[in-house]
Amino acid sequence: MGAIVALPPARGPHPVGCTDVLVGHSRQGLFLRLFYPCVARPGAAEPLWIPRAEYCGALADAALRRRCCSALLSIAIGSCKVPVSWNEPLKPRSSGYPLIIFSHGLGAFRTLYSSLCSELASWGFVVAALEHRDHSAATTYFCPAEAGTEEWIPFQRVPQGQKEFYFRNKQVHQRAQECVRALRLFQDIAGGRSVPNILPQGWDLSVLKDSLDLTKVAVLGHSFGGVTAVLALVKEPSFRCAVALDAWMFPLENLLYPEVAKPVLFINTEKFQTPESVAKMKRLSSRNSQTRIVTVLGTVHEDQSDFAFLPERLFSLIFGRRGTLSPHKALAITSRAALAFLHRHLELQEDFGQWEQLLEGVGDSVVPDSPFTRSHL
Template sequence: MGGTQSLALQQGKGPHQVGCTDVMVGHTWQGLLLRLFYPCLPQGGAEQPLWIPRYEYCAGLANLTLLSCSAPLISLALGSCRVPVSWNGPFKPCSTGYPLIIFSHGLGAFRTLYSSVCLELASWGFVVAALEHRDHSASATYFCTAEDGREEWIPYQQVPQGQKEFYFRKKQGSIDLSRVTVMGHSFGGVTAVLALVKEPRFSAGHPSCCRCAVALDAWMFPLENALYPEVTKPVLFINSEKFQTPESIAKMKRLSSRNSQTKIITILGSVHHSHTDFTFLTGKLFSLIFGARGTLDPYKGLEITSQAALAFLQKHLNLQEEFAQWDNLLEGIGDSVVPEAPFCHPNL
């Protein structure tokens, strides 16, 4: 099987220990399911949650890779992997309140597949709500009915034959946001950008403290041209080296031309799934199946991503932390990072 499969996630490098719990709101597909990562009090012998919480998610991943027969294999190999956080750990009180990040997953993912970046940001003093979308963009998700608590599962949906992908995808990914900032990967990255326009509490002039977005390797395709002038808040685009196209970068630059605080950087040696937990799988088989590994060490990639995000959030959320030490990353200055994209960078 290409060596023993395991998930080599590390504990957060920030000053806080991290707890997590699942939250379900509402008894229909219009409700919310999310995994909450937060600073917690130390707890000896704390239980660590499963990375893939249910077998149905293994089946969803198998269908997504068009290897439906591999669901038992995925479950056998990865079903016992755990995340190094304290399950339902006691919340650590904070007199000033923790800033909130709402994380939107990519197509075919679900709430736990970005645990590495979520727990890292939580360790630096954020509450991170990793959503699981019920619009058929998750590989699988569910809700519990109010009548008898029965589970209703919602599968991932491919683009129907005869429909254009742009018009199909742009209807998905709508989220009900509350405050602070929104972050996402791939399809979730462009959802984060759209949230700055579509969510009234993120719009210019609203008294809310929602101020910016962080987009990890955003799939810019579903963003309508008519919406570009409406994106007035700053966005940090953190791209991989092997996913973006000149056309996609041009769309990001269109936003940065309207707001000097919008930044575009690329992590060299990374691939699209370098922003997911798949990059931390130690065995070769599933790394190949999910295309999870670039040439850059995955821990270095996570460090660049989290430090750049922290520096950006300090600027736009008026945080009184020491995250400004990583401001150079926002200009694409540092080891394994460049501004914009390699094909846009004059020195490469």
């Protein structure tokens, strides 16, 4: 049976390569998927979208709360591939690529934003999509040196009797710290330190040594990852700006809002945000005049992930009603707004300024600020 999910190919000028990076043998290590401009080669292999069967089961449990759907999900999406080249060589560039650290949402993992990450890579970025180890991923794993097998870290719901804020606040601080550690990893590589990738696939991280411009680093994320990106700005001065897709602002403590001095681009969908959440975003926009809030009309929360490209019936089965805007158009608006914002705040040379009007909420299917509509979720 062929895959019934077709992820869109990236539209930028660079072919996109992809590899997985696993560093360290403990929970304190890092696991990420790297998207990067590559040297194109006919017939290059493409990676699976859902990298292993364990992720299908965990996704069924975390997203649907129905483990029994694991087999159905595996049949429906298990053979889907990402239209990028697996493990191909990095495309050389004398000036160095800017770096983006990407943080996934609650119950997701490193591959579920491949459409956006590969789109950004096709415009000349190296994008590191983390898989968080705070029990907010659908599942993830690490490889203890002595065990010889993986140790899995399952998704965890809020324990009974515990206040959700305190549980999620602890997680968001761990997630933001993982974003900082990911940046440290690339700083170590750029400094010439040997960083072994313990996965047996042979992509040598040292090729990045002279290929990154670490004066131009941003942090992006969706939902729980969106607020993670905001907090990462507080924890790490090297992050120059953040793009927060439909940020779930709930887990961030109030005393931190005055600390977010860097600019943030909030790109919201029409059906997820609440007045309380948008009020928190506006606290940040009053702190920094370069912070922007825009809403993409006709979209729901999952439209900012690869789930937007699920067939109608499967999407409805998992998430309920979907948005009215074409997912291809939603991806184009989101990526172009992000590129214009990164162009402005990372001081890039490329012509991403052509999409700057999106930052003011000007354009088809985009408006400034956020309609106060509550999620059906």
